[in-house]
Amino acid sequence: MSAPIDRFFSIIPAGGIGSRLWPLSRAAAPKFLHDLTGSGQTLLQDTWDRLIPLTPAERILVVTGEAHQEAVSEQLDGLIAANLVLEKSPKDSTAAIALAAAILAKREPDVIIGSFAADHVIVENSKFEKTVREAVEVAATGKIVTIGITPTEPSVGFGYIKTGDRIEGAETAREVVKFVEKPNIDKARRYVESGKYLWNAGMFIAPAKLLLEQLAKTEPALHAAIIEIAEAWDGPQRAETVARIWNNLKKVAIDYSVAEPAAAAGIVAVVPASFSWHDVGDFAAIAELQSQGRKGNLAVLGNAKVLADSSSGILVSESNRLIALIGLEDVIVVDTPDALLVTTKAHAQKVKSLVDALKATGHSDVL
Amino acid sequence: MSAPIDRFFSIIPAGGIGSRLWPLSRAAAPKFLHDLTGSGQTLLQDTWDRLIPLTPAERILVVTGEAHQEAVSEQLDGLIAANLVLEKSPKDSTAAIALAAAILAKREPDVIIGSFAADHVIVENSKFEKTVREAVEVAATGKIVTIGITPTEPSVGFGYIKTGDRIEGAETAREVVKFVEKPNIDKARRYVESGKYLWNAGMFIAPAKLLLEQLAKTEPALHAAIIEIAEAWDGPQRAETVARIWNNLKKVAIDYSVAEPAAAAGIVAVVPASFSWHDVGDFAAIAELQSQGRKGNLAVLGNAKVLADSSSGILVSESNRLIALIGLEDVIVVDTPDALLVTTKAHAQKVKSLVDALKATGHSDVL
Numbered sequence: 001m002s003a004p005i006d007r008f009f010s011i012i013p014a015g016g017i018g019s020r021l022w023p024l025s026r027a028a029a030p031k032f033l034h035d036l037t038g039s040g041q042t043l044l045q046d047t048w049d050r051l052i053p054l055t056p057a058e059r060i061l062v063v064t065g066e067a068h069q070e071a072v073s074e075q076l077d078g079l080i081a082a083n084l085v086l087e088k089s090p091k092d093s094t095a096a097i098a099l100a101a102a103i104l105a106k107r108e109p110d111v112i113i114g115s116f117a118a119d120h121v122i123v124e125n126s127k128f129e130k131t132v133r134e135a136v137e138v139a140a141t142g143k144i145v146t147i148g149i150t151p152t153e154p155s156v157g158f159g160y161i162k163t164g165d166r167i168e169g170a171e172t173a174r175e176v177v178k179f180v181e182k183p184n185i186d187k188a189r190r191y192v193e194s195g196k197y198l199w200n201a202g203m204f205i206a207p208a209k210l211l212l213e214q215l216a217k218t219e220p221a222l223h224a225a226i227i228e229i230a231e232a233w234d235g236p237q238r239a240e241t242v243a244r245i246w247n248n249l250k251k252v253a254i255d256y257s258v259a260e261p262a263a264a265a266g267i268v269a270v271v272p273a274s275f276s277w278h279d280v281g282d283f284a285a286i287a288e289l290q291s292q293g294r295k296g297n298l299a300v301l302g303n304a305k306v307l308a309d310s311s312s313g314i315l316v317s318e319s320n321r322l323i324a325l326i327g328l329e330d331v332i333v334v335d336t337p338d339a340l341l342v343t344t345k346a347h348a349q350k351v352k353s354l355v356d357a358l359k360a361t362g363h364s365d366v367l
Numbered sequence: 368m369s370a371p372i373d374r375f376f377s378i379i380p381a382g383g384i385g386s387r388l389w390p391l392s393r394a395a396a397p398k399f400l401h402d403l404t405g406s407g408q409t410l411l412q413d414t415w416d417r418l419i420p421l422t423p424a425e426r427i428l429v430v431t432g433e434a435h436q437e438a439v440s441e442q443l444d445g446l447i448a449a450n451l452v453l454e455k456s457p458k459d460s461t462a463a464i465a466l467a468a469a470i471l472a473k474r475e476p477d478v479i480i481g482s483f484a485a486d487h488v489i490v491e492n493s494k495f496e497k498t499v500r501e502a503v504e505v506a507a508t509g510k511i512v513t514i515g516i517t518p519t520e521p522s523v524g525f526g527y528i529k530t531g532d533r534i535e536g537a538e539t540a541r542e543v544v545k546f547v548e549k550p551n552i553d554k555a556r557r558y559v560e561s562g563k564y565l566w567n568a569g570m571f572i573a574p575a576k577l578l579l580e581q582l583a584k585t586e587p588a589l590h591a592a593i594i595e596i597a598e599a600w601d602g603p604q605r606a607e608t609v610a611r612i613w614n615n616l617k618k619v620a621i622d623y624s625v626a627e628p629a630a631a632a633g634i635v636a637v638v639p640a641s642f643s644w645h646d647v648g649d650f651a652a653i654a655e656l657q658s659q660g661r662k663g664n665l666a667v668l669g670n671a672k673v674l675a676d677s678s679s680g681i682l683v684s685e686s687n688r689l690i691a692l693i694g695l696e697d698v699i700v701v702d703t704p705d706a707l708l709v710t711t712k713a714h715a716q717k718v719k720s721l722v723d724a725l726k727a728t729g730h731s732d733v734l
Contacts, residue, residue, distance in 0.1 A: 023689075023691070305730070307721060307724060307725065307728075307730075309714075309717060309720075309721065321704075321705050321706055321707055322390075322705065322706040322707070322725075322730060322733050323706070323707045323708075323709075324390070324706065324707070324708045324709070324710075324721050324725075325708075325709050325710065326708075326709075326710035326711075326714045326717050326718070326721060327710055327711055327713065327714035327717065328709060328710065328711065331709065333707075333709055335707060337688075338688050338689065339688055339689040339690070339691065340688055340689070340690045340691070340700075340702060340707070341691045341692075341693075342690075342691070342692050342693075342695060342698065342700055342709055343691075343692065343693035343694055343695065344693075344694055344695065346694065347676075347693045347694035350676065350693050350694065351693070353676075354674060354676065354691050354693060357674060358674065358689075358691075361674075363672070363674075363689060366689050
């Protein structure tokens with residue numbers, strides 16, 4: 001068998017609207033299709049570029065909704081047509097990742113897959129590469145490997161990974177004792193103080209076969225359906241098979257279907273990330289990232305002509321309008337052709353409830 | 368001679384951009400062409416409706432810039448074509464009002480004119496009518512009469528009128544001792560406490576001849592030029608005369624050219640307004656007017672679809688965009704097709720400096 005890294009394939013699940021980033025992020029143009037860092041590239045493109053040193057284009061699969069086929073193809077010049085997996089409808093992370101794993105395993109049985117969300121921000125690409133290389137080596141020993149983020153604060157917005165003993169021979173990898181759900185603030189503080197917990201950023205590296213075996217144990221019906229679709233995927237029966245099976249696929253997060261049961265079975269390891277990571281879940285997070293800790297700055301994303309007088313926060317513009325801000329502290333202004341959001345960093349999380357309210361009041365045209 | 372009120376003509380100077388109301392108010396669409404009260408009418412239309420009970424359409428003159436001919440004609444159905452006086456370029460209030468007075472005096476020598484800005488807000492029209500009727504009676508005795516607003520606070524934004532003795536036989540009119548410029552806050556407090564000062568709202572009622580005589584004394588060259596234009600106005604030489612003279616007209620406010628010298632000469636009276644008056648000079652003033660003193664309200668002007676969560680202040684929209692506001696206190700949001708302003712009521716006055724900055728940076732396309 002060839003070296004683990006030569007059997008390694010990247011999967012980019014590109015889904016999730018990112019409601020807390022409305023009106024920028026929408027059903028028609030979700031978070032991963034936007035430049036949220038001012039890098040000049042979208043998060044999807046940044047993700048691609050980060051993976052290319054690990055897996056050449058032939059070994060990167062993107063899983064996304066049919067609605068995003070055009071945008072994804074446009075943004076990723078290098079993407080091989082056969083490696084774009086279109087979902088008929090969203091079926092949560094297990095279906096997306098397991099289908100990609102099963103398609104790849106059908107093509108090459110001994111692949112090791114890594115799943116990396118299309119909408120996270122990682123700035124130190126070389127450190128990312130180093131971490132993933134270690135994870136691939138550990139995965140090749142028969143483990144499902146996750147990458148854990150060292151907490152910078154007692155966040156209640158992430159799940160945590162309880163780490164165990166160092167894995168013999170590995171550089172930094174440890175056993176995973178268990179995954180824990182998003183905690184309350186007291187628990188989060190204890191987790192962080194203990195030094196034993198890492199944030200779960202939802203990155204998984206594993207032999208495709210091992211991941212599918214685990215799924216077969218916990219979700220046998222879903223596993224069988226996924227295998228049936230994967231078997232037909234590269235042949236003439238794809239459309240018929242998808243049409244017949246897809247709508248009945250169970251929606252379940254891969255954390256529940258694979259990661260937690262596998263941890264309980266003692267076959268999950270974690271490599272602590274050596275890179276800094278951001279999930280840019282809301283506009284306050286984007287503002288923080290943009291300002292790099294500098295207070296009193298106004299971050300600007302987009303092509304707006306801006307005139308700001310003693311204002312701080314973030315301005316995101318998809319219009320060419322002139323935008324004038326005067327005397328606003330920690331403001332969030334998101335200007336799009338058909339919708340405008342004005343709020344403050346302290347209220348950034350409330351954008352999700354606003355989107356719910358828009359749904360409830362029949363404003364789906366702007367969602 | 369007929370009764371004073373039957374010789375009374377209204378002049379509406381419709382000029383002034385209202386920089387502090389940018390980006391709503393612009394060179395191409397100044398303040399008076401907007402609905403700033405939510406009445407469903409523009410300030411110009413409100414002004415017209417307020418004057419109609421005093422002066423039928425045949426006796427209302429509008430003085431405005433050539434650029435606004437179409438908008439003014441559209442907004443004022445009743446305006447007689449011969450009563451629309453178009454200014455070749457803005458020449459301040461003396462030229463506007465004196466020219467209108469001179470044109471009217473040429474048509475009917477004994478007219479009494481009243482000048483009422485197109486961009487003020489007065490809500491109690493019947494009280495306004497009563498006040499003006501008294502002013503017309505006093506003017507007919509050979510006075511230049513102004514209408515004084517009883518101060519509701521020690522404003523530093525208005526000039527003040529120092530009142531003297533009651534005028535014999537008049538219901539409420541008093542002599543004017545002098546006009547004083549916008550004071551500092553200490554002076555403003557003393558003025559208001561004394562009970563002897565009223566705000567100068569720039570409304571003047573006077574026999575046209577008397578006003579022009581006063582101008583002849585203080586600004587003889589300007590007076591002569593105005594008379595020459597007025598003589599030609601209703602004849603075939605208007606265009607030639609305007610073309611020859613207009614650009615050289617001196618720019619001077621009528622307060623300096625007529626009101627102050629006339630007060631010094633003892634021929635100015637004031638009728639205290641029985642109505643409430645607002646100059647809606649900035650968005651904070653509009654927000655105050657809209658909220659009628661209720662705290663925590665969000666006033667909305669325009670057709671925006673608005674979703675507001677615990678926000679107060681004012682939203683002015685000229686777009687059809689959906690606008691979402693979350694957790695903003697005393698905010699000002701002004702949304703127009705090509706420019707967006709976000710600020711707070713506390714910073715409403717700074718909009719003028721912003722407009723100056725836009726001028727300086729070559730953004731005249733949005734001014």
